[in-house]
Amino acid sequence: MSASIKTCQKYLLQFANEHVDFRTAELTALANLYGTTLKEDNLLHHNIKSPFLEVEFASEHLAKKIAGRSVLIKSLYELWSSGSSYEELNRKLKHLPAYLIAPYLKQDQTFRIQVDGYNKKLVQTDKVRKIEDLPLDFKGKVQLKEPDNSFHLLEYYGSVGEQPPDNPYAVYFGRWLADGQRDRIGQYHLQKRHFIGNTSMDAGLSMLMSNMGQVQRSRLVFDPFVGTGSLLVACAHHGGYVAGADIDYLLLHAKGKPSRHNQKKRASDESVRANLQQYGLSQYYIDILVADSSKQSLWRTSQLFDAIITDPPYGIREGAKKIGAENEDCYLTEEDKDGHVPQRINYQLSDIFKDLLNFAAKYLRQNGRLVYWFPVYIPDYREENIPTHPYLKLVSNCEQRLTAKVARRLVTMEKIMNDTGGEINEASIAIDHYEDASFRQKYFQPNRPTPNTSNSSLIRKTEK
Ligand SMILES: C[S@@+](CC[C@H](N)C(=O)[O-])C[C@H]1O[C@@H](n2cnc3c(N)ncnc32)[C@H](O)[C@@H]1O
Known part of the structure; x- marks a missing residue:
């Protein structure tokens, strides 16, 4: 024509x-x-x-x-x-x-x-x-x-x-x-994915998140709660260079329990890198760190990433963790530090999200996007539960229902200004959604509807 x-x-x-x-x-x-x-x-x-x-x-x-x-x-x-x-x-x-x-x-x-x-x-x-x-x-x-x-x-x-x-x-x-x-959903389906875990994000939603993050060729994308890297696979498909971090050493090194019911042991080559290789996307892989994402001083350069795209832990299967000491007075001598496995303490959901926004406010470039899921107990949810940061503008906030009372909201924010070195600007939450009970407690309330206890099974059902 x-x-x-x-x-x-x-x-x-x-x-x-x-x-x-x-x-x-x-x-x-x-x-x-x-x-x-x-x-x-x-x-x-x-x-x-x-x-x-x-x-x-x-x-x-x-x-x-x-x-x-x-x-x-x-x-x-x-x-x-x-x-x-x-x-x-x-x-x-x-x-x-x-x-x-x-x-x-x-x-x-x-x-x-x-x-x-x-x-x-x-x-x-x-x-x-x-x-x-x-x-x-x-x-x-x-x-x-x-x-x-x-x-x-x-x-x-x-x-x-x-x-x-x-x-x-x-x-x-x-x-x-x-x-x-739509046909990409089948092409990248989790059933055929080399390395998956209990909370791997389905292919359609991962692509959607990459679209919300406006990932495109040569953009640098980071997932601070990377798990099996499903979000990075989608971002790499769109041409983004991808990196991530996760606190779970066993998961990242294929030493944990496999999540496929017919598999007894994880294969030694199960990794985020292998997932990218599976789809011919190795050239977009940067690296994955075993790291606690609450510890932000790891990163020296600010305004590093074009997009931060992530699915933080909701604490349904087990409470989220970060490195720390229950007893603040305890300290380690230099000799003790050698071979020491750091203690993990509970990581409150509200803190996870505030840390995430603070991280994005610092490490995103101007106009870069933060895309993340925020789990909610529907009867208690209100807009004021969504964390805010003076440097981040809310772009959209969409609901995906998981059960009659539980949903998660896909929040997209855009960085609108950089730190000018003046007053300290921090993330805040007007009304804390998780103040009275953790999401896990609400989720497992006795009168809740029949639960799908694994995120992944809930998610996979929506995959077409
Ligand atoms: C919902 S899962 C992410 C799943 C991932 N999108 C995937 O496709 O596999 C949340 C991840 O956050 C990790 N995590 C929990 N606390 C963390 C922390 N403090 N720092 C970094 N990662 C953490 C968990 O090990 C888990 O893999």
């Missing part, structure tokens, strides 16, 4: 039927990554129950770039018409400027038209009738496999599981342009 054709600049996105709360956050992050902003109107009028969203982009190239990086977008279409009825859809189609559509209707252009109902199975004869009723004069030949142009007539009958009405709530007609990155 000639590049000189002017497009109508209206596009239709069809999202996958999951992670509804994250759709516009991911879209906005990607639009921003590629140097554009979405019109607020586009997002305000979005019915979150519907997988369809009409948006405007400056060019087809830009629209394809954004959709081609998204894990939540299923498909992108150039929108020719939409309406709440077929009369409206067809009326608008009739009035489309000829210069916009003529190139695709020409004799030398093969085409196909696909009709799909969302939340309703359509009868073949109805589909054919709807195609025949379209007021478009296709002169080319129908070709079902790899046509020049693929058109889609999409009908929305409400959310999956709802009783569908006789007529659709909305209908759309568009020219298919691209699919999102």
